[in-house]
Amino acid sequence: MTDIQQKMFAEMQNKSAFKKALDFGLKYVDESLTRNVYPTDEALEALKYFDEPLQAEPSDSLGIIEALNQYGSPATVSQIGGRYFGFVNGSVVPTGLAAKLLGTFWDQNTAMYVISPIAAKLENVVEDWLKSIFNLPAQTVAGFVSGTSSANLCGLAAARFRLLKNQGWEINQKGFLNAPPIKIIAGKEAHSTIIKAIGILGFGLDHIQFIDTDEQGRIKTELIPELDNRTLLILAAGNVNSGSFDKFSDICRKARDAGAWIHIDGAFGLWAGAVKNLAHLTDGIEYAHSWAVDGHKTLNTPYDSGIVMCADKEALTSALHMSGGYLVLSDDRDGMFFTPEMSRRARIIELWAILKYLGTSGIDQMVYGLHQRAKEFANELESIEGFTIMNEIVFNQVVVTCATDEITNQVIREIQDERVCWVGGSTWKGRKVIRISVCSWATTEQDIKLSVQSFKRAINKVAAIQTS
Numbered sequence: 001m002t003d004i005q006q007k008m009f010a011e012m013q014n015k016s017a018f019k020k021a022l023d024f025g026l027k028y029v030d031e032s033l034t035r036n037v038y039p040t041d042e043a044l045e046a047l048k049y050f051d052e053p054l055q056a057e058p059s060d061s062l063g064i065i066e067a068l069n070q071y072g073s074p075a076t077v078s079q080i081g082g083r084y085f086g087f088v089n090g091s092v093v094p095t096g097l098a099a100k101l102l103g104t105f106w107d108q109n110t111a112m113y114v115i116s117p118i119a120a121k122l123e124n125v126v127e128d129w130l131k132s133i134f135n136l137p138a139q140t141v142a143g144f145v146s147g148t149s150s151a152n153l154c155g156l157a158a159a160r161f162r163l164l165k166n167q168g169w170e171i172n173q174k175g176f177l178n179a180p181p182i183k184i185i186a187g188k189e190a191h192s193t194i195i196k197a198i199g200i201l202g203f204g205l206d207h208i209q210f211i212d213t214d215e216q217g218r219i220k221t222e223l224i225p226e227l228d229n230r231t232l233l234i235l236a237a238g239n240v241n242s243g244s245f246d247k248f249s250d251i252c253r254k255a256r257d258a259g260a261w262i263h264i265d266g267a268f269g270l271w272a273g274a275v276k277n278l279a280h281l282t283d284g285i286e287y288a289h290s291w292a293v294d295g296h297k298t299l300n301t302p303y304d305s306g307i308v309m310c311a312d313k314e315a316l317t318s319a320l321h322m323s324g325g326y327l328v329l330s331d332d333r334d335g336m337f338f339t340p341e342m343s344r345r346a347r348i349i350e351l352w353a354i355l356k357y358l359g360t361s362g363i364d365q366m367v368y369g370l371h372q373r374a375k376e377f378a379n380e381l382e383s384i385e386g387f388t389i390m391n392e393i394v395f396n397q398v399v400v401t402c403a404t405d406e407i408t409n410q411v412i413r414e415i416q417d418e419r420v421c422w423v424g425g426s427t428w429k430g431r432k433v434i435r436i437s438v439c440s441w442a443t444t445e446q447d448i449k450l451s452v453q454s455f456k457r458a459i460n461k462v463a464a465i466q467t468s
């Protein structure tokens with residue numbers, strides 16, 4: 001036995017590093033609801049601890065965990081708490097974190113049934129649950145990927161396979177050179193990961209026909225051109241700024257009848273379909289062919305968790321096909337046919353646990369709560385001189401602007417400096433805006449009040465500087 005082997009057997013036996021990590025983790029949970037949302041300047045400065053060349057000798061396990069806690073924990077962004085409103089980043093449902101913790105010890109690879117029967121089982125179960133939650137066609141299959149970036153890529157790869165196959169062209173075999181043309185139609189505000197996927201898949205950005213969007217960011221239905229079975233139509237459930245939804249019920253049925261492939265980017269918005277009072281927003285999505293949605297945003301699963309769902313199993317699995325003499329395929333679920341990766345961690349564990357924990361009424365309450373908090377945030381800001389709300393609060397997003405782009409930028413900086421909450425900026429409709437995304441189960445009315453107070457101090461400070 002080598003020295004390093006001996007050392008590792010000892011770690012497995014005494015478990016002190018595991019216990020230490022767990023201790024620190026539990027302490028972190030305690031602080032996560034009240035601590036400064038963004039790391040302090042000192043914490044960021046202290047990160048230089050990590051700048052060192054890799055040493056030759058093995059180091060001490062406890063020391064490693066201690067260093068991570070001492071220098072790493074303070075330099076984390078507290079997304080778990082209730083006052084992080086940046087990007088569209090979810091918190092984490094505690095049971096999901098606990099399930100992930102157990103799953104960490106299992107360290108499963110979800111490539112094939114024979115590699116992890118438990119992961120294959122949970123993926124099958126959750127696939128069924130998701131179909132029912134989102135009211136999707138019975139034949140729909142799901143792939144459990146790292147996020148919507150990957151889910152969009154998979155959905156569009158399935159579309160590429162099917163639209164070309166319809167024209168007698170096998171893309172996997174023949175490639176894109178000399179392939180029959182495909183028309184791509186997307187709203188002008190399609191998410192950057194859609195654009196990225198189209199680039200990666202070789203469609204060429206020049207082949208996208210961008211359609212104007214309305215004042216809420218929705219594709220203008222009346223401007224969508226004649227569709228046919230060589231068209232890929234990309235729609236959005238949840239505009240990344242405003243949270244608005246394309247008018248699926250006006251668009252999807254017709255597009256489907258014309259033979260087009262419809263892909264819906266519903267990274268955070270698709271979950272509106274799971275809420276009684278908001279489900280009208282996703283009416284009509286059931287006519288689409290592929291859907292992308294995140295667990296780690298609205299559903300508050302741990303990172304990283306995204307799902308591609310596709311009503312055309314052959315198209316999805318052909319697009320992501322892989323083969324090799326050593327593969328042991330089963331009649332059960334071999335996850336790698338539904339995702340770009342072969343080896344994958346079992347992110348299904350925490351996704352299953354959270355769905356199981358919440359149940360349909362828990363999901364409804366949690367997601368509707370995000371919507372209610374967003375409305376409160378907007379209402380309170382509206383009453384403060386200097387802030388204007390630019391969007392209808394249909395879901396969890398609030399777009400705020402100040403008198404000038406410069407003031408908006410300064411206000412964002414002041415708010416971020418205070419660290420009571422965290423919001424980011426964006427550009428929307430030609431204006432610099434503050435983008436608020438309420439995406440944490442832990443956000444309370446009190447968190448909204450504290451955050452609004454921070455906004456108020458920020459704009460007063462900027463106004464005072466402006467007039468002095």
Ligand SMILES: *Cc1c(COP(=O)(O)O)cnc(C)c1O
Pocket residue numbers: 088146147148149150191193238239240265266267268294306
């Ligand atoms: C976040 C987001 C994505 C990308 O999802 P990731 O999970 O970050 O890969 C795509 N589309 C929309 C609308 C999003 O909000």
